[in-house]
Amino acid sequence: MWRRFGDVAFGSLIGVAITLEAVPLAVLTWRLARRAADELAVPELQATLVGTVASTALGLVLVTGYVLAYQVVSEGRERWLRERREAWVARWIRIMFRGEPPPPGPLDRPAAEALLEVREVLRGTEGEEVAQLVRRYGLAEALRRRAGAGSVSQRLEALEGLARARLPETLPDVVALMGDPEPALRVAAARTAGRILAETPPGPVREEGAEAFARALQRHRLPAGVVEEALLLVEDAAPSVVAHLLHGPDATEAGIRAGLEAVGRFKLLGSLEEAASFVGHRDPEVRAAALRALARMAYVPPDAQGAVLEAIRDPVGFVRVNACRAARLLRPEEALPALWERLGDPSWWVRRAAAEAMARMGEAGAAQLRLAAREHPDRYGRDMAAQALRDAGLGEAA
Amino acid sequence: MSLGVVVRGFQLFVLAYFASLNALYAFFSYVGLRTVVVYSRSLSEVGLKDLLEREVYKPVSILVPAYNEERSIVASVRSFLSLQFPLFEVVVVSDGSTDRTLEVLVEAFALVEDPRIYARAIPTRPVRRVLRSLRHPNLLVIDKENGGKADALNAALNAARYPLVAPVDSDSLLDPQAVLRATRLFVEDDRVLAVGGTVRPLNGAVTRGGRVVELRMPRRWIERLQIVEYARAFFLGRAGWTRFGALLIISGAFGLFRRDAVVGVGGFWTGTVSEDMEIVMRLHKESRRSGRRHVVAFTPDPICWTEVPSDLRTLRRQRNRWHRGLWTNLWRHRDMLLNPRYGRLGLLAVPYFWAFEGLGPIVEVAGYAMLVASAVTGTLNVSFALLFLSLAVLSGVLLSQIGVGVEAFLLQRYPRPSDRLALLAAAVLESLGLRQLLALERFAATFRVGRREWGEMRRVGIPAEGGPAG
Numbered sequence: 082m083w084r085r086f087g088d089v090a091f092g093s094l095i096g097v098a099i100t101l102e103a104v105p106l107a108v109l110t111w112r113l114a115r116r117a118a119d120e121l122a123v124p125e126l127q128a129t130l131v132g133t134v135a136s137t138a139l140g141l142v143l144v145t146g147y148v149l150a151y152q153v154v155s156e157g158r159e160r161w162l163r164e165r166r167e168a169w170v171a172r173w174i175r176i177m178f179r180g181e182p183p184p185p186g187p188l189d190r191p192a193a194e195a196l197l198e199v200r201e202v203l204r205g206t207e208g209e210e211v212a213q214l215v216r217r218y219g220l221a222e223a224l225r226r227r228a229g230a231g232s233v234s235q236r237l238e239a240l241e242g243l244a245r246a247r248l249p250e251t252l253p254d255v256v257a258l259m260g261d262p263e264p265a266l267r268v269a270a271a272r273t274a275g276r277i278l279a280e281t282p283p284g285p286v287r288e289e290g291a292e293a294f295a296r297a298l299q300r301h302r303l304p305a306g307v308v309e310e311a312l313l314l315v316e317d318a319a320p321s322v323v324a325h326l327l328h329g330p331d332a333t334e335a336g337i338r339a340g341l342e343a344v345g346r347f348k349l350l351g352s353l354e355e356a357a358s359f360v361g362h363r364d365p366e367v368r369a370a371a372l373r374a375l376a377r378m379a380y381v382p383p384d385a386q387g388a389v390l391e392a393i394r395d396p397v398g399f400v401r402v403n404a405c406r407a408a409r410l411l412r413p414e415e416a417l418p419a420l421w422e423r424l425g426d427p428s429w430w431v432r433r434a435a436a437e438a439m440a441r442m443g444e445a446g447a448a449q450l451r452l453a454a455r456e457h458p459d460r461y462g463r464d465m466a467a468q469a470l471r472d473a474g475l476g477e478a479a
Numbered sequence: 480m481s482l483g484v485v486v487r488g489f490q491l492f493v494l495a496y497f498a499s500l501n502a503l504y505a506f507f508s509y510v511g512l513r514t515v516v517v518y519s520r521s522l523s524e525v526g527l528k529d530l531l532e533r534e535v536y537k538p539v540s541i542l543v544p545a546y547n548e549e550r551s552i553v554a555s556v557r558s559f560l561s562l563q564f565p566l567f568e569v570v571v572v573s574d575g576s577t578d579r580t581l582e583v584l585v586e587a588f589a590l591v592e593d594p595r596i597y598a599r600a601i602p603t604r605p606v607r608r609v610l611r612s613l614r615h616p617n618l619l620v621i622d623k624e625n626g627g628k629a630d631a632l633n634a635a636l637n638a639a640r641y642p643l644v645a646p647v648d649s650d651s652l653l654d655p656q657a658v659l660r661a662t663r664l665f666v667e668d669d670r671v672l673a674v675g676g677t678v679r680p681l682n683g684a685v686t687r688g689g690r691v692v693e694l695r696m697p698r699r700w701i702e703r704l705q706i707v708e709y710a711r712a713f714f715l716g717r718a719g720w721t722r723f724g725a726l727l728i729i730s731g732a733f734g735l736f737r738r739d740a741v742v743g744v745g746g747f748w749t750g751t752v753s754e755d756m757e758i759v760m761r762l763h764k765e766s767r768r769s770g771r772r773h774v775v776a777f778t779p780d781p782i783c784w785t786e787v788p789s790d791l792r793t794l795r796r797q798r799n800r801w802h803r804g805l806w807t808n809l810w811r812h813r814d815m816l817l818n819p820r821y822g823r824l825g826l827l828a829v830p831y832f833w834a835f836e837g838l839g840p841i842v843e844v845a846g847y848a849m850l851v852a853s854a855v856t857g858t859l860n861v862s863f864a865l866l867f868l869s870l871a872v873l874s875g876v877l878l879s880q881i882g883v884g885v886e887a888f889l890l891q892r893y894p895r896p897s898d899r900l901a902l903l904a905a906a907v908l909e910s911l912g913l914r915q916l917l918a919l920e921r922f923a924a925t926f927r928v929g930r931r932e933w934g935e936m937r938r939v940g941i942p943a944e945g946g947p948a949g
Contacts, residue, residue, distance in 0.1 A: 082656065082780055083519035084888045091888070092512050095881055099505040102874060110498040117491045123860070130866045137873040141880060145903060148884040152896050155887070201525065237520040244525050265521040268667055272526055306535075306666035313533040429598035468596045 084159070087151050089234055094147050098140030105133035162191055169195030177203075177210060186218045193220055197245040208280075212248055221248045229254065233263050240266070244273040247280035252290045259297040268307050271298065275314030278322070291318050295325030299336045305366075308339035319347045327355055334364045341370035345377030353378055357385035365397040372403035381410045393419045398428045405434035413445040424453050424462035432462060436469030447475050486849070486858070493846045494867075500835050501874050507719030508881050514718040515779040515885055522660055530663055531565065537662050538566035539735065540639035541653075542646045544631035545571055549579040553587045555649045558689030560615055563655035568617040570635040571649075575604075575625025584620055589613040601633040601746035609638065628731075629747035629754040636746055639738055646747075646755070648732045650786045652681060652689060657782040661735050670774045672740040672762050675729030676782030677713040680706050682789060691784050694891060696898045701794060703905040704913050705787040706893075711882035714779060721777035725828035727763070729775070731755035733783030736762075751811070753804020760812045767821050781889065795920045802840070802924035809837055810928070840921035847915070875910030876903075 112129045115121040169192045175181040177199070188196065197220070200211040215221055224246065227239035240258070243251050255277060258270035274294050281287040294315070298308050315322055326332065326340035341359060344352045356378075359371035372392060375381050381389055389411060392404035405423055408416040416438075423435035439446040439453070453466035470476060530536055541559050545552050552571070559569045573581045584590060590610035604626035612618040623634050632646050643662060647653065661674050682705075683697030697703060720726045729736075734755065741747070744765045747754045759775055766773035788794040809816075809832060816833060818825040853859035883902045886892055893902070 082660070082890055084890060085520060088516045088519065088888050091884060092509075092516055095509055095512055095884075098877060098881070099509055102877060103502055103505050106498050106501060106870075106874075110495060113491060113494050117487055123863075127863055127866070130863065130870065134866055134870050134873060137870060137877060141873055141877045144877060144880045144884060148880065148887055149896060149899050151884075152887055152899050156894075233517050234520045237517070241520075241523040241525060244523070265517055269521065269526075272529065276525075276529070304668045306669065310530070310533065310535045310666060313535060314529060464596045468594075471594075 084155055085234075085238065086158075087155065089232060091147060091151070094143060098144050101140035101143075102133075102137045105129070105136045109133045165191035166195045166198070170198060173199045173211075173214075176214075177207060183214065183217075188218050188220070193218070196220065197242055200247070201245045212246070215246050215248065221246055221251055225251055225254050228258060233265065236263075236266055237269055240269045240273045244269075244276045247277050249277060249281040249286055249290070252277045252281065253293065256290075256293045256297045259303070260301045267301060267303060271303055271307055271311040272314060275311040278318045279314055279316040281318065283317070287318055288321055291315075291321035292325050292329075295322045295329055295336070296331055298322075298326065298339070299329065299331040299333045302333075302335070305335040305338055308335055309342045312339050312343040313346060319343050320349055320351060323349060323352055327352070327359075334367055337362070337364075337367050338370040341367070341374045345374035348378055350378070353380065354382055354384075357382045357388070360385055360388040360392055365395070365400050368392060368395065368397075368400045369403045372400070372407045375410065376403065376406045379410060381407060386411055386415070390415060390419055393423060398431060401426065401428070401431045402434040405431060405438045409438040409441050409446070413442055413449075416442070417445065417449045421449060421453060421457070424457050424466060425459035429461075429465075432465040433469075436465045437473075439466075440469045440473040440475060447473075450475065486853070489845075489849060493842065493849075496842055497871065500839075503831065503835070504715075504874075504878055508715045508878060509719075510722045511715040511718035512881065512885065514722050515714060515888075518718075518779050519888070522663065527656070527659065530659065530666075534565065535663075535666055536565055536659060537643050537665050538568075538641040539564065539643045539645050539658065539662060540635075540641040540738070541567060541569045542632055542635035542639065542644055543569060543571045543649050544574055544628050544635065544646070545576065545580055545649045546574045546625070546628075546631070547576045547578045547580060548649050549576070549583050551650055552580055553583055555651070556584065556588065556618070558652050558686075559647070560618060561689040562653055562658065564658050566641070568619065568640060569615075570619045570621065570638050572621045572623060572631040572635045574623060574627070574631035574634075581620070581622055585610065588615060588618055588620075590620055593619070595619075595638075597638050599637045600742045601637055603630050603634045603637065606634060627749055629749040629751070632754065633746040633749075636738065636741060642738055643735055644738045644741065645733060645735050646731065647783065648785060651678075651732050652686065652691060652784040653733065654780075654782055654784070655690070657778070657780040658735075660780050661778045661782055664776050664778065665735070665737065668774055668776070670772050671776050672737050672766065672773050673729055673759060673775045674735040675717060675726065675775075675777045676733055676735075677717075677779055678709060678730045678732045678783045678785050679713075679781045680709055680787040681784040682787055684784065691891065694893050696893055696895075696901050697789075699789055700905065700908065701791060701913075702787060702789055703901060704909045705794075707879045707883060707902060707906045707909050709787070710886045711879050714882045714885040715878070717777050718779050720828060721775075723823050723827065724774065725823045726775045726777055727759055727824070727828050727832060728756045729759050729777075730783070732785040748811075751804050751807045752800050753808055756804065757808045757811065760808055760815070763824055764812060764815060764821065767824070779885075781891070791916075795917070798917050798920050799924040799927070802921040803928050803930060805832070806837055806925065806928040809833055837925075840918045841925060843915075843918040844922040847918075872907065872910045875914065876906045879906035879909060 109129050112121055112126050116126045173196055176183050196214060200215055203211050224239045224242040228236050228243060243255060252274060255270050255274045259267055259274060261267050278290050278294055281290055312322060323340040323343050326336040341356055344356045356371050356374040359367050362368050389404055389407050392400055393408055395401050395404060405420060408420055420435045420439050423431055426432050439450045450466050450470055454463055454470055457463045457466060556569060556571060590612055593609045593611040595609050604624040606621055606623045608622050610620040619638055621634050621638060636644060643665060657676060661676050664674050665671050680702060682702040683695045684691045685693040685695060717726060740762060744761050748757045751757045763775065788797055815821045815825045815829045817830055850864060
């Protein structure tokens, strides 16, 4: 969407142009005030005005010149870079699969970008071979250095490179950046760390990395959405990270929520019992996340069934919604009376969730829903049951 | 007090006003530019791919209010339906249209009546019927009695199913990637209530499949001048205000809001012709009052393409309406002015809008009147006046060039170097002609704030496939 070169220089140039405008303008205002108090003669004031005009014009010339030059240069440069990158991708592929000898280092920018592109695409043994090439040319080291210091934009670019390279040895540095004062860098570092962890082979290194990653997610108070996103990137390392998030010494509510989301998304059967234990948690977001995890896994452990039924009457609306969705997994004779009751809930969303859950509970649920459409004491409950029947293709109430 | 003292005092006031305004503009340009630079790198292609593959996004309901849009509504809805976003719905509201808007929608999308029940969280004018499409399961059309744009948006808001809602103008096109990038801001920060995006003029662009595939400089100068205006307003102004957490406007052409937040403050206010600004002010205000930490964010990514007026009459009507809306909103929320309870909003953003956006045309027109009066009475220092005018024009053009310069960093930009020169010329014309003309229009609008009329907007319409707009 954006061209990623020349903008930092443009920013500096704008700083100069604005100074060229603002400083003389401030002087002019001051001198006009003096003129108003008859402390300054008109010719002197006029000379200041001429200077301000000239200075602003110079700023304009600089900016216009840069923009015009950028327009011309960027077209050619991009074409050249694209062609070189494509040629390098083809060459790396030949090196990988046809035994062509690798070039001597160091690599120029198109060659390095092409190598990282190839690394991004290839997995398994071939991916590891590309990773060796990345190490051999010192790209990881260079990216690590650039990610640690410099302008925000350069550091973000370096983190993107590290996310493509996915080298386990870079994980500690990237995890450390999750605590950077710049929010954009923290978010990018969390994403990059998640990608690297996914590529780290099972063993003590991954376990240590998972613990450090989980601790960083909790300690640096990253937004819940970012924590969830980063967790979804860790793939096979998810169980270790989730275990730390749910029960680690620094467990936070945002971390627990994210862990529960991951349990549901990755269908982590080993963490099912733990997830169920959070249905009665004090934080409603955590309760809802636990219920969502159970609904996604399509199973409620026997010990948690009572808690799910209780959650159907939770004082918080969105918890009741998720409890209704999980309740469809309970025995109909236990769930249906509770869901029938929720058809009369003051919240439209709860009524909707209850009706949908009933519609998904086989013939017993459908029969109860038909009955509700005709005889539920709450008018809104009857309407909702009728609509759920129609939406599910279960026919009309009568 | 002699006339001379009054004149000299006024001159000093105008210069101080001009200097403060330009200093603010310059400051926000710099800050805005820095925001754009960091933002442009904060989500890489890799990150975007991960978002899609891991299904880390929030679904969106696109809300399309329509009143007598029989000529363009089908093309617009088709373009929204072709949006390449993982999960979304389109809710069109025919707001008591008196032409064939509803009929053409029924014919084009095979609409049938849907006895759907939904939470009418916000009261609106009566809904006559709800229709769904047999061809597009994610299209819903509401036929209701006329109540104005805000009322139509409220009806759409009631029917929306997803956690994010995006009110759009029916003559706009959306960029699929940019919508994904904008929705991620809600994922990344729980405090985000609303996200505004950059809107770019569609005029002259070549479209295919509801997407802009090529930018061409529009033929009419009035359209070119608006390209400059939009670049300056979005890339510098809004990006700058965002940096300070004090963004007061999200364009009505496209915005993304948390549905529960908008419903929570009572939906869009029907008492203004500028409901886009009003809802943002109210979201800020209510969040501050309830002590809830919140963010109204802005993404410099160009999300939306909109057709800008191609004739002066329509442009003047549009700006007249915007200015009336501005005053209505400022007056409604006058308790925010210089109120420390509202932090930077109350102490910086709202006073800025009062002093420079609201009262700006009055000061400007008064300045021109004073100039004329001085010329008539022979007290005008011609060389000083000309120099001052040159400074005003140069400052305006410099600012515009910075905005237009940011546009050059977009992958989809006006392609030829001659386009840059055309935009430079447009920036000069905008500072020395259009600006004065629109100042007069806004000056006149200041005294017609109570009027609620929308004014007829002449549109050329979204172009046929492969053809340039405008």
